[in-house]
Amino acid sequence: MSHLSERPAAPVVGRTLPHESASLHVSGAALYTDDLVGRTAGVLHAHPVQSPHAHARVTGLRLDKALEVPGVVRVLTAADVPGVNDAGVRHDEPLFPTEVMFHGHAVCWVLAETLEAARLGAAAVEVDYEPLPSLVTVREAIEAESFQGAQPVMVRGDVAAGLDRATRVFSGEIEFPGQEHFYLETHASIAQLDENGQVFIQSSTQHPSETQEIVAHVLGVPSHAVTVQCLRMGGGFGGKEMQPHGFAAVAALGAALTGRPVRLRLNRTQDITMTGKRHGFHASWRVGFDDEGRLQALDATLTSDGGWSLDLSEPVLARALCHVDNAYWIPDICIHGRIAKTNKTSQTAFRGFGGPQGMLVIEDILGRCAPRLGIDPAELRRRNFYTEGQTTPYGQEVRHPERMELTWQAVLDQADLAARSAAIAEFNRTHDDVKRGLALTPVKFGISFNLTAFNQAGALVHVYKDGSVLINHGGTEMGQGLHTKMLQVAATTLGVSLDRIRLAPTRTDKVPNTSATAASSGADLNGGAIKNACEQITQRLAEVAAARLGVPAASIRFRDGMALSSDPQEGNHADPAEPHGISWEDLVVAAYFERVQLFAAGYYRTEGLHWDSTIFQGHPFKYFAYGAAAAEVEVDGYTGAYRTRRVDIVHDVGDSLSPLIDIGQIEGGFVQGAGWLTLEDLRWDESDGPTRGRLATQAASTYKLPSFSEMPADFRVSLLEHAHEEGVVYGSKAVGEPPLMLAFSVREALRQAAAAFGAPGTSVHLDSPATPEAVYWAIEQARAGGDTSVIEHAADHASRPAVPRDGHRVDGHGNGRDGASVDGTGAGHASATRAHAIPTDLERGAYPATPPAQVKR
């Protein structure tokens, strides 16, 4: 067992503990960024002027009337920027644009004594726009060939040969929308200057270091002049990985120019209309199976809807490609990826980061093809699982594939699947107006940032003379329980109780150059760094203890607030009954007087990773997280309305660091995934009318999140047993993202329930999100004979490029989302495109504050 993953006796990790801030949460005492406004004197409030066009040139900007509004102090525009007028790492996101790229794009910001004055001031700013043609849907962008960034190709084997070998070949298309993060706390920043002109920003950010870098380059100052702190976030989910930077920069610029604290908090509508979301995707595919349903080949083109700027679209696409296989061995495969450039918000990270989108493609294929193959969908899935020794299409060996099989079997048992499937068949036979479906889906999700460099972390651990401990690390807390786990890691490594340890808020002046708290990697990376820092200290303390106890330092163990000799036979004491150890407090005091350093900076980097994005090959992931879910739904044939009756999940979190936290992540991720797949409906105005490009669902009243009524009535989650993960902190595994994808089980159960309204063996297409309306049309489709949009091809010319047509609307009752058909890709063009060139001549302020921009994660 590796040193990193080995657990000592009686560890604090693994204990079931509530969230470290739970008592502050429930009593309303926990502070979030915007709660600080009332505690800060003389604050100015910022309000944006938002574009009413999807795409337009700004030809005039007149501020006089705004400045006349009582209380307005200043209007921030491009002319005010001392450094670089850009909020992104790719230098394609002007902070104050001269060309607005989406409906709601902020042109400038008004600062005023009150939010009301700032709002009125913003309304009084006069902007002249020259409207320009816009692309709103991904299909429009494909037709116009409006793409941005890299167009990677992931190839293994010979997809044409694979399709020729296959005896059953199908082709089809799928298009599915993005998802709004809807963290309950909207974006917020408060910026202040200190007496030296240094900038201090409190920001709701998942990536304080990058917020710091962007603020520095906007202000044209070095990074050491900017400090970013994040107390905690009211949810992030990826939406605060890249998106906070520009808002923090506006606040910082305002503070720098006025000398007063500036608060920028988006209201919900501003947040939804201005910040990026999960990418929607379009995919066209051609798949081949053998007679037993074994996948032979997959040829697909995935086009993500990137919105107006690149943001994180390239790494999101990379992860989508790396997860098209999900848990399945596909011998010959060729996947093309591209990013549509559209006049929408700049789509960004969202829990799963492209993984869910890639997996949705294959799960949709299997769900639609299973009835055509005459194979039970769960059996079809299982039959295609990876086995030992197989590799992913990008060349990484699949570690622990047996865990997929184990979790699957565990879910079958836990959910009592056989008996319930029979009961459901009987229920469906005896009910005409209501049907049930029960579906199982697997998850295999790669853990680590795709980009190797981001897989590093730092921590700072202080032991004070009284024995109390203060820890600090580069990760941010957004509800995922990272801080709780980090406290447990520190307590375990130092062998002291949790009440001896305090964790201080995340700050860039404590731990520099941090990676985003993202990619589910927070506990792996920061846990490694904290453990490392604590071990530096225990090593030094062990010397002190060893000398006192007369034993070798190597035999000293830290546990229960004591430094103990692990071998009581050794040493020089006469009475074996005497406790062979020294208390933590005494040891710390002794060490201080011996002039032993009682603090340490810890560091961790994940070993063994490499990734070549140009050929799309490598070993990008430390390991895979596995899980399986079984969901049962009931669907009403009159309306398409449904209920999730029961969900069983078995998920692999390694040896859990904190079971209550991990189960919370699994349940919460699952419900959020189900929201994306079934309920949450981003509707953009795709008409040619005056509000083209406007998000029609821009408020909580129109964009509906799951509420308690969407929670599975019976929800059973268990953690895979005996799941120690070698080489990861205390044998644990990451948990933030993977469970979201367990929600495919709900979508597939809805598909099966809808299909049950038709003849046995009916295949249906289900629109995404599977709202009651979408389910209703799927039921009507089943009643009318099933899905005709998946085309089966005669085996002998299976590999010939064919254009899948979008014909799934059997009844003509479109929901307006199905535009013209788009060409799919043919087989055979397998040459890898080079990744987007790295810009070298970056326009900078006085100091180059950020490293050369590159593909992230």
Added chain:
Amino acid sequence: MTATVNGQAQRLDVPAHTTALDWLRGQGLTGAKEGCAEGECGACSVLVARPDPAGGTRWTAINACLVPAAALDGQEVLTSEGLGTPDAFHPVQYEMAVRGGSQCGYCTPGFVCSMAAEYYRPGRVTAADRAGGDAELGEDGELGEDGELGENGFDLHALSGNLCRCTGYRPIRDAAYALGLPEEGDDLARRRTEPAPAPVSTRYATETGSYARATSLREAIDLLAEHRDAVLVAGSTDWAVEVNLRGARPPFVVGIDRVPELRELRIDADHIELGAALSLSEIEEGLAGRVPLLDQLFPQFASRLIRNAATIGGNLGTGSPIGDTPPVLLALESGVVLASAQGDREVPLSEYFTGYRESVRRPDELIRAVRIPLPLSPVTAFHKIAKRRFDDISSVAVGFALRVEDGIVTTARIGLGGVAATPIRATRTEAALEGRPFSREQVRAAAEVMRSEGTPMDDHRASAAYRSAMLGTALLRLHAEHLNREGNPA
């Protein structure tokens, strides 16, 4: 103006149009959060001391983002900070903390307040005390009517107006179901036995807007006559959205939610009269099942938080074509009682709406009450079609009230929402049903007629095609359910 917050009197000195939420946060009570500013997320939930029918106090959870701060004048408010502290938890806070009920914690103070209101609900009865009460799954795993009711009598619908993006709700449900009954010596429980603060005749004027609370019908009518630009505000659940999201800043607001003449509930021999300023929750409790069709409506109408404030008069006052009470009240052939200096006049609801958000109500009139004639038709149903099961706005809403005698439909009244510029009666369908057998064939034919009622539109909630389809299937479903109830398999 003053308000008592967490037991302490606080001066209420705010700019016009300030919400209670902003005021509380400005006072340093930052536990209540803004997640949406439109009543959807419940992060702003707080408790107010409201009168209950027995003359005591009901701790009532409401959305602080929707209440004008001025409306708190003379009132008593409790926030999460007032319920307990990290060192001395309230039972609700304890259960939420230890069961993983909070992750990011942003929604948590709001959940705690909504949960506390249900914790203190006097009618909450544990399963042991409930006749045949059983919150467990039935034999074939069927969730009974009690699926959303805990063993401890906790009604999960109390939380339907609170959103959590992190937890997936299971631990919150477990926390709610783990609660006991308030203990001896619980001050907040004892507070329920004393009267709630009486309404205050608030007059609050600032340069940017004024607020006046009417405490009698006469006063309300006079204020309306004096201030031609006055806006009436009852529960403020609709109006506040205009203020918060769309920048409405009326110069004069008249609060009518505590006017006694608008708060009467009377059951006479030939009709029921519901005061316009009664909240949906109060009507639900006051009618106690007397109008089954309304009982089908209540859980479908917004959330408990909203129903605690939203009034029936306000639902008609908005004139919205997608309000949920009009389809039901149309099916019940209700009348609207309008009051002015000239006295009352009653208008049939079917003649009340004249166009998109327009009605026959004159500027000097206000809605005093809604009248539902008796006896009620026995075959009734309310069907609400929406994306989310609870707390969503209707794409289509249908209210049915039929009388079937000897297998023949003698009267049919069908109210529709969401398929035209106003709520409408499905008169062609009514005609297709009346005088004919309530049989599968006749119902199918009538359903075809119903499909073509109104002029549904495509929007972000639903397509026109789906709306039409739902009209047709609503009638089929009504019929199937009727047969099932008669013990006559469909």
